[in-house]
Amino acid sequence: MRYETVRRVTNVASLAFCGLLAATAVLPLVLVLYHVVRNGASALNLDFFTKLPVPIGESGGGMANALVGSLLLIGAASLVGVPVGVIAGFFLARQLSGRFAFWVRFAADVLSGVPSIVVGVVAYELIVVPMKGFSALSGALALALIMIPTVVRTTEEMVKLVPYTLYEAALAVGAPEWRATVFVFLRGARAGIITGIMLAMARIAGETAPLLFTAFNNQFWSVSLTQPISSLPVQIFNYAMSPYDEWHRLAWAACLVLVVLVLGMSVITRMVTRGKYEIIQ
Amino acid sequence: MVSEAFRGWRAGDGVVDPAGHTMAAEEVAGAETDVLAPPTDPEVCVGFRAFGVRYGDFEALKEVQLDIRRGHITAFMGPSGCGKSTLLRSINRMNDTIPSARFTGQVYLDGEPIYVPGVNIIRLRKRVGMVFQKPNPFPASIFENVAWGARVHGLYKGHALFEHVEKCLARAGLWDEVKDKLKLNAMSLSGGQQQRLCIARALAVEPEILLMDEPCSALDPIATYRIEELMRSLVPDYTVIIVTHNIQQAARVSDYCAFFWVDENRCGRLVESGPTAQLFEAPKDERTERYLAGRMG
Numbered sequence: 001m002r003y004e005t006v007r008r009v010t011n012v013a014s015l016a017f018c019g020l021l022a023a024t025a026v027l028p029l030v031l032v033l034y035h036v037v038r039n040g041a042s043a044l045n046l047d048f049f050t051k052l053p054v055p056i057g058e059s060g061g062g063m064a065n066a067l068v069g070s071l072l073l074i075g076a077a078s079l080v081g082v083p084v085g086v087i088a089g090f091f092l093a094r095q096l097s098g099r100f101a102f103w104v105r106f107a108a109d110v111l112s113g114v115p116s117i118v119v120g121v122v123a124y125e126l127i128v129v130p131m132k133g134f135s136a137l138s139g140a141l142a143l144a145l146i147m148i149p150t151v152v153r154t155t156e157e158m159v160k161l162v163p164y165t166l167y168e169a170a171l172a173v174g175a176p177e178w179r180a181t182v183f184v185f186l187r188g189a190r191a192g193i194i195t196g197i198m199l200a201m202a203r204i205a206g207e208t209a210p211l212l213f214t215a216f217n218n219q220f221w222s223v224s225l226t227q228p229i230s231s232l233p234v235q236i237f238n239y240a241m242s243p244y245d246e247w248h249r250l251a252w253a254a255c256l257v258l259v260v261l262v263l264g265m266s267v268i269t270r271m272v273t274r275g276k277y278e279i280i281q
Numbered sequence: 282m283v284s285e286a287f288r289g290w291r292a293g294d295g296v297v298d299p300a301g302h303t304m305a306a307e308e309v310a311g312a313e314t315d316v317l318a319p320p321t322d323p324e325v326c327v328g329f330r331a332f333g334v335r336y337g338d339f340e341a342l343k344e345v346q347l348d349i350r351r352g353h354i355t356a357f358m359g360p361s362g363c364g365k366s367t368l369l370r371s372i373n374r375m376n377d378t379i380p381s382a383r384f385t386g387q388v389y390l391d392g393e394p395i396y397v398p399g400v401n402i403i404r405l406r407k408r409v410g411m412v413f414q415k416p417n418p419f420p421a422s423i424f425e426n427v428a429w430g431a432r433v434h435g436l437y438k439g440h441a442l443f444e445h446v447e448k449c450l451a452r453a454g455l456w457d458e459v460k461d462k463l464k465l466n467a468m469s470l471s472g473g474q475q476q477r478l479c480i481a482r483a484l485a486v487e488p489e490i491l492l493m494d495e496p497c498s499a500l501d502p503i504a505t506y507r508i509e510e511l512m513r514s515l516v517p518d519y520t521v522i523i524v525t526h527n528i529q530q531a532a533r534v535s536d537y538c539a540f541f542w543v544d545e546n547r548c549g550r551l552v553e554s555g556p557t558a559q560l561f562e563a564p565k566d567e568r569t570e571r572y573l574a575g576r577m578g
């Protein structure tokens with residue numbers, strides 16, 4: 001009897017302790033959401049999505065250009081980063097040994113550890129300088145470079161999870177190797193690869209540093225790849241550093257939009273791919 | 282012709298492997314004149330001729346001389362590691378996917394050698410279907426599992442494809458159970474159903490031969506019984522070769538048996554082969570007798 005009481009108390013205490021730790025881990029997220037919503041919601045209106053920034057002193061205006069710029073940058077970066085990342089990851093998964101595979105894997109690991117501002121400086125040196133000007137293109141390529149390692153490694157891990165006997169089965173019905181590979185591994189790993197891509201996109205959506213001296217910023221409407229382009233993170237940076245209350249409010253609103261964008265991407269990924277994981281394993 | 286066929290191939294790319302060649306040449310010198318002669322009996326579907334397989338330096342199987350009869354079930358039996366799977370996978374050249382595998386001798390399929398350069402492996406595998414030990418349906422719908430192979434070979438399209446899938450599923454005794462859920466993921470089926478789906482998938486490319494490597498070892502007795510029944514229904518339309526560790530199963534389903542053993546170098550050897558009844562009642566070799574008695578008694 002006594003022993004049971006001790007056990008019960010221990011149980012409750014450990015549970016409470018775990019709960020406390022879990023709450024501590026979630027606390028930052030709650031704080032971020034709370035402040036962003038509290039400060040951003042009031043500044044958020046239709047103008048934010050439809051209007052361009054207005055000069056200092058005038059009130060109103062929005063961030064239509066930054067929103068579209070961000071989407072354009074993410075899209076262009078994915079256009080480059082996803083095919084490169086998926087193909088490289090596929091190669092790594094199917095080519096387990098070999099010197100070349102080793103170096104590709106090593107490069108992906110190193111690249112994922114390179115600070116994003118360094119990537120921005122490199123993109124500046126390699127693209128902005130020769131092109132003689134800031135451009136959306138240079139920003140997108142910098143973001144693509146940041147995205148590639150994530151896509152490579154998730155693709156590799158997901159393709160490796162697909163059982164080899166499925167590949168053998170595809171060969172055994174007389175499929176050519178390339179067709180068996182594409183069918184079995186791409187289909188088997190699809191959900192996981194999509195998750196990896198979405199996570200990588202969510203990550204670059206908030207990147208600021210590599211854009212500061214590549215895509216730069218643009219107060220006007222622009223969807224040209226060769227012109228400087230505005231983006232939400234850079235706009236937030238500029239507005240938050242300014243001394244104007246009006247701009248601070250807009251920066252909060254932009255934060256809210258960015259957080260919802262990133263959160264929405266994660267949630268949608270979870271929903272789309274839930275259950276499909278179980279099928280693979 | 283003989284020496285040509287006797288080279289060791291790094292199969293798949295048609296490059297003659299020098300090591301294999303040397304080894305083969307030695308054996309040719311000591312061999313009887315026509316251990317490599319193709320089978321003349323049209324009833325013989327697969328003929329192994331002085332066939333051997335090595336994985337790198339390890340000789341897994343050698344000097345297999347065996348004829349497999351068309352339209353019957355042949356069972357490969359023997360202790361673990363004696364090369365049954367290796368021999369089975371040589372018929373559709375699945376061992377080609379193992380980089381260290383080298384082959385000597387020859388395998389004839391309907392009188393044509395298959396270990397020669399220029400053999401169309403895709404067509405070979407279309408003629409020789411395979412079912413694996415663990416049910417391994419594709420991570421796709423039930424329909425797609427069966428249809429895919431047919432589509433790869435461009436066999437049917439549109440409605441004809443649907444009818445073909447139905448026919449194969451019916452042939453595998455699965456149609457009634459899945460006809461309402463063809464779009465469902467194949468992983469949602471039970472193990473026995475999955476294995477029958479794999480048989481339907483193999484049948485879908487219209488093979489002549491069906492290789493089965495311990496197809497029931499992951500199944501319960503009732504599912505096993507259904508697969509055995511199914512196998513019986515596949516002959517004489519198909520030639521079936523099955524690897525099994527289950528002696529009763531071999532006795533129940535097979536018409537012919539081949540018994541393998543490992544020699545002192547752990548190399549697999551064919552001990553004897555013949556009609557199942559004959560092999561079970563009057564085994565010629567002492568090892569066969571002991572193996573059959575030991576497991577049965």
Ligand SMILES: Nc1ncnc2c1ncn2[C@@H]1O[C@H](COP(=O)(O)OP(=O)(O)OP(=O)(O)O)[C@@H](O)[C@H]1O
Nearest residue numbers: 336339341360361362363364365366367368379547
């Ligand atoms: N990929 C491989 N690489 C190296 N050796 C192999 C390979 N596959 C099989 N072997 C070896 O070849 C021999 C025969 O293997 P095989 O799988 O054909 O035996 P088996 O008779 O099917 O055995 P079991 O009844 O356990 O399935 C074994 O000694 C095994 O270790």
Ligand SMILES: [Mg+2]
Nearest residue numbers: 365366367494
């Ligand atoms: Mg085996």
